[in-house]
Amino acid sequence: MTMNIALSGLNAAALDLSVTGNNIANVGTNGFKKSRAEFVDVYTASLGGVSKNTPGSGVRAAQVAQQFSQGVIEYTEQSLDLGISGEGFFVLGDNGSNVYTRSGAFGVDKEGFVVSSKGYRLQVFKPNGTTVSEGFSQGVLQDIKIDTSQGSPRATEKVGVMMNLDARETPPTVGVFDPADPQSYNKSTSLTAFDSLGKPHVVTQYMVRVPAATAANAWDVYSYIDGTTSQLTMNGGADTSHRVTFGANGALTSTQKIQYDDFDLTTVDPTSTATDLSVQFNYTGSTQYGSTFSVNELVQDGLSAGRLTGIDVNDEGIVFARYSNGGSVPMGQVAMARFNNPQGLSKLGDTNWAESGDSGEKIYGSAGSNNFGSIQSGALESANVDLAQQLVKLIVAQRNYQANAEVITTEDQVIQAVLNIR
Secondary structure, eight states: OHHHHHHHHHHHHHHHHHHHHHHHHTTTOTTOOOEEEEEEEEOOOOTTOOOTTOOOOEEEEEEEEEOOOOOOEEEOSOTTBEEEESSOEEEEEETTEEEEESOOBOEEOTTSBEEOTTSOEEEEEEESSSSGGGOEEEEEEEEOBOOOSOBOOBOOOEEEEEEEOOTTOOOOSSSSOOTTOGGGOSEEEEEEEEOTTOOEEEEEEEEEEOOTTTOTTEEEEEEEESSSSOEEOBGGGTBSOEEEEBOTTSBBOSOSEEEBOOBOGGGTOTTOOSOOBOOEEEOTTOBOOSSOOEEEEEEEOOBOOBOEEEEEEOTTOEEEEEETTSOEEEEEEEOEEEOSOGGGSEEEETTEEEOOTTTOOOEEEOTTSTTOOEEEETEEEOOOOOHHHHHHHHHHHHHHHHHHHHHHHHHHHHHHHHHTOO
16 A cells, blocks of 8 residues: 555656656747646545545646746847737637647748748737728737738828928018019928829928018918929919918917818829829918028828838737838737636647637737737747746655655565564
């Protein structure tokens, strides 16, 4: 009987050694979660129950439980390396079924899909449109594929102009505005706008100080495209300029936005097939102070066609395709899953797990919401193995094995002593 007890102890110690050795072997495995051998004592059951004098029948392994504590986030130079800080798993597609992992070392396969080292495809929530504000369909999972085609151009629709018009300026000496005559305007500035095909056009604005007798602290702004012969007009073509006015303190008091009518691009390019331009200027923040004319901000929302230059992932898991024209398009939001009992997940190897009856139903979500952790791009979660702790456990397991072996030796000596009784 004692030998059987000691044998169960040897098996338990051997299992503990194996689990500890596996932890040590995977100290450098990204996303690895250490295991812990858990044991329970064994008693021989009888109809009357277990007597308080029963010494016990040994030990057995209850389970090898993985510990899903947080590993250290280590930074890399790859934008598709993703580390989770907090709760949750990446969702990977495996021929119609899903597996889950904490290892975020992703790459791109020959078909352009983002995959794990095993070839499983990273799953994302489908974008509802071409902008983040349109959101993502969190009920729709799909593979994410890097699109290497050119980024779509976008016609200029809005222009932001923030400038200071010198309050010391006087009206031009030439009373009738002519863009070809510098004596008919005070200042000018230019920007590049784009049509629907991504072709650039130079938009030049001319600022003309209005005589005080006509309007105090007022300026007329004329806008021309691609030279001095093609003018943008306002209010259905009724006006050729827009008047901006300022208060006695130099702050803008006039309407800060103006909608220009559609502009037929064939007047500057007879071969153009682009959609007519319709541009809205916003002068918010402009001033009229007694200082030199300056343009503090000049921005527009159009884009030329561009080529793919990289992939970015933010801390919410939104994957952006970044293009050389300065534009970016959301390709999806990295899907995450969590479980009520992650220790119940089925171990698949390759730092992958599968849902099981013990784990509970999966709960999908996105990074930073609903108790999910955040995602760090250009980083990987290292194994949660404390090497010093595991080495101590290794010594303890070895001592346990040695002690149980000593029990067998002692029992053998006792049996030999009994057999030698004459």
